[in-house]
Amino acid sequence: MKTGWTKESCISLITLIVYIAGAVIAGMALNVYINQAEELKKQSKIQIELSLRTAENAVYEMTAKEEYLMAFFADPPDKDFSFADAQKYVNLFLEKNSFDGWNNAEELLNRLYDPNDNFHDPNKVRLRKAFDLAEHLLYLLQDAHSSYQANILCEAQYETWIAYVDDMGFNPLFLAALYFGHSSGYISKDFAIHIKERLLRNDVNKQSAGIIYKKLLQEDWIDGLGKRGYNDHMKISSKN
Structure with missing residues (x-):
């Protein structure tokens, strides 16, 4: 009875490790993407609110003038x-x-x-x-x-x-x-x-x-x- 790793089992293990590593990397990349998207949304919200307030301030300036x-x-x-x-x-x-x-x-x-x-x-x-x-x-x-x-x-x-x-x-x-x-x-x-x-x-x-x-x-x-x-x-x- 043979013991130890066969060539086929080694290949399978390596493939599994590659898949797992790929999934981990993909998950990390997705997490980075989500964080970046949230940050962009946050920055966009800040810019929009600033733009609206600037437009509103223009109303005050018009009425003050x-x-x-x-x-x-x-x-x-x-x-x-x-x-x-x-x-x-x-x-x-x-x-x-x-x-x-x-x-x-x-x-x-x-x-x-x-x-x-x-x-x-x-x-x-x-x-x-x-x-x-x-x-x-x-x-x-x-x-x-x-x-x-x-x-x-x-x-x-x-x-x-x-x-x-x-x-x-x-x-x-x-x-x-x-x-x-x-x-x-x-x-x-x-x-x-x-x-x-x-x-x-x-x-x-x-x-x-x-x-x-x-x-x-x-x-x-x-x-x-x-x-x-x-x-x-x-x-x-x-x-x-």
């Missing part, structure tokens, strides 16, 4: 919203007089950016700056929404951002920014669906949209995303 822009954060009316209220909230940005000649978000933008309609009027200059602020906030919220979808922001963190809509969704200039971003295709479909749902669950916001941006209340609103190009909207002046 032009104090009348604080009118954007005026409290909503404590009664049913009317077109007279919409005009009032637009006029809050003005130094004097009132801004008339519009009935909805699209007409408001047409008046603000028509180069043949007293483009440099001080009231228009103020309202275009207010519209810039509205756009800045809209795309800040879209960035927060994208980060939430990517699991970079948790639900509680995201809520601190999207809550802006509850407070300013009724403002005609914010609705004008939403109108322009939607019809120009500057906002994503997911964000469009989400912000519509969020905005319309607030009674005052819904009433304002029903006056200023009626299409938002239509079931097929999302289908119009990006259907109008930038140059199709209005007569944009290169001086803006």
Whole structure:
């Protein structure tokens, strides 16, 4: 009877050792990959949060530089919203007089950016700056929404951002920014669906949209995303 290792058993043992070593190395490599992925996610989260805070700080800087822009954060009316209220909230940005000649978000933008309609009027200059602020906030919220979808922001963190809509969704200039971003295709479909749902669950916001941006209340609103190009909207002046 033979004893000891045969050639075949030695080969089998070596093969087993190689497999085990390979598995150990693969496990170590996987662990390193997971750690690196977690670190990258952590760094990405930090960068995203920093980016959002930087964008928010830009809002504070804009309102500090032009104090009348604080009118954007005026409290909503404590009664049913009317077109007279919409005009009032637009006029809050003005130094004097009132801004008339519009009935909805699209007409408001047409008046603000028509180069043949007293483009440099001080009231228009103020309202275009207010519209810039509205756009800045809209795309800040879209960035927060994208980060939430990517699991970079948790639900509680995201809520601190999207809550802006509850407070300013009724403002005609914010609705004008939403109108322009939607019809120009500057906002994503997911964000469009989400912000519509969020905005319309607030009674005052819904009433304002029903006056200023009626299409938002239509079931097929999302289908119009990006259907109008930038140059199709209005007569944009290169001086803006």
